[in-house]
Amino acid sequence: xxxxxxxxxxxxxxxxxxxxxxxxxxxxxxxxxxxxxxxxxxxxxxxxxxxxxxxxxxxxxxxxxxxxxxxxxxxxxxxxxxxxxxxxxxxxxxxxxxxxxxxxxxxxxxxxxxxxxxxxxxxxxxxxxxxxxxxxxxxxxxxxxxxxxxxxxxxxxxxxxxxxxxxxxxxxxxxxxxxxxxxxxxxxxxxxxxxxxxxxxxxxxxxxxxxxxxxxxxxxxxxxxxxxxxxxxxxxxxxxxxxxxxxxxxxxxxxxxxxxxxxxxxxxxxxxxxxxxxxxxxxxxxxxxxxxxxxxxxxxxxxxxxxxxxxxxxxxxxxxxxxxxxxxxxxxxxxxxxxxxxxxxxxxxxxxxxxxxxxxxxxxxxxxxxxxxxxxxxxxxxxxxxxxxxxxxxxxxxxx
Numbered sequence: 001x002x003x004x005x006x007x008x009x010x011x012x013x014x015x016x017x018x019x020x021x022x023x024x025x026x027x028x029x030x031x032x033x034x035x036x037x038x039x040x041x042x043x044x045x046x047x048x049x050x051x052x053x054x055x056x057x058x059x060x061x062x063x064x065x066x067x068x069x070x071x072x073x074x075x076x077x078x079x080x081x082x083x084x085x086x087x088x089x090x091x092x093x094x095x096x097x098x099x100x101x102x103x104x105x106x107x108x109x110x111x112x113x114x115x116x117x118x119x120x121x122x123x124x125x126x127x128x129x130x131x132x133x134x135x136x137x138x139x140x141x142x143x144x145x146x147x148x149x150x151x152x153x154x155x156x157x158x159x160x161x162x163x164x165x166x167x168x169x170x171x172x173x174x175x176x177x178x179x180x181x182x183x184x185x186x187x188x189x190x191x192x193x194x195x196x197x198x199x200x201x202x203x204x205x206x207x208x209x210x211x212x213x214x215x216x217x218x219x220x221x222x223x224x225x226x227x228x229x230x231x232x233x234x235x236x237x238x239x240x241x242x243x244x245x246x247x248x249x250x251x252x253x254x255x256x257x258x259x260x261x262x263x264x265x266x267x268x269x270x271x272x273x274x275x276x277x278x279x280x281x282x283x284x285x286x287x288x289x290x291x292x293x294x295x296x297x298x299x300x301x302x303x304x305x306x307x308x309x310x311x312x313x314x315x316x317x318x319x320x321x322x323x324x325x326x327x328x329x330x331x332x333x334x335x336x337x338x339x340x341x342x343x344x345x346x347x348x349x350x351x352x353x354x355x356x357x358x359x360x361x362x363x364x365x366x367x368x369x370x371x372x373x374x375x376x377x378x379x380x381x382x383x384x385x386x387x388x389x390x391x392x393x394x395x396x397x398x399x400x
Contacts, residue, residue, distance in 0.1 A: 041081025
């Protein structure tokens with residue numbers, strides 16, 4: 001009995017990061033593109049309330065998905081932007097509400113690169129590409145060298161607003177993930193070739209962000225275990241990238257996988273039961289002393305407990321499970337063993353499941369989740385209509 005009680009308490013054990021910050025338990029609300037900013041890069045009341053609910057619900061850390069430091073390369077028009085036109089008071093309100101109950105709140109600093117939203121961007125990645133539905137320009141060496149300053153300035157805006165850390169997005173096929181991947185990165189200069197060179201810009205960004213925010217402010221990173229695409233980042237290279245990250249000042253490494261390459265199926269839409277990346281996390285543990293988060297496919301209490309029990313990871317990242325039940329962390333920390341009932345969608349169209357979950361996020365932010373009854377087709381229609389409206393707002397704010 002005592003052994004079982006000790007295992008259960010693993011979820012509630014605090015974690016001290018290398019920078020000295022304390023995360024109160026082992027559950028992370030992993031980044032999702034919530035599409036709840038106002039179309040001009042600023043938080044809305046619904047977005048503020050959404051992250052407040054997750055803080056109330058018991059997570060140690062919530063990560064705000066796809067926060068742009070450069071509005072020229074957004075993932076979606078509903079993303080936050082940290083720049084000279086940011087609404088400082090709204091950002092402060094978001095940070096304050098999302099950090100109640102001892103929770104941490106970190107924006108995920110991102111740049112969509114080749115996957116930038118075409119209606120409001122001219123996509124550009126490490127290399128010029130024309131692969132099926134994906135076309136993009138290649139970045140000049142001078143443009144690559146501007147990236148560390150862009151990330152550092154965004155991090156400082158976030159810190160000044162009161163957030164408790166930042167995460168650098170180097171996963172899921174966005175820009176820094178593209179630099180890591182030989183499928184996207186075909187450069188012949190200092191940023192292409194072997195994995196060490198493909199990691200170079202990421203290391204430079206970490207160093208400049210650290211110089212900007214200081215030694216005691218948490219900096220995390222999200223990285224793929226593999227791209228799950230032929231010619232993409234392999235697990236062997238991903239492990240080498242983690243060895244390189246181990247020598248930086250990074251505080252928390254989150255492991256995921258897959259990309260949003262057009263036509264590729266995301267891990268979160270997989271029909272498999274998950275979790276997906278625990279075995280890789282176990283291997284990564286052998287090459288770094290930086291705390292690890294493993295994310296992807298955690299749906300039940302025993303599944304979340306397992307990587308902590310075996311030492312494969314230090315924290316567990318939850319995403320869609322916390323959309324279905326924003327208070328799931330409290331439930332699991334109380335050792336109820338409950339788990340959300342995941343909906344099943346038969347033959348959903350591409351992006352349809354994401355649209356459904358995103359619209360449910362909207363309902364949570366409006367305190368209407370108990371009345372959420374949208375079918376998949378209606379969710380897609382509302383999601384696309386909102387994106388179209390926010391594209392027009394984005395154009396006026398940033399492209400005029």
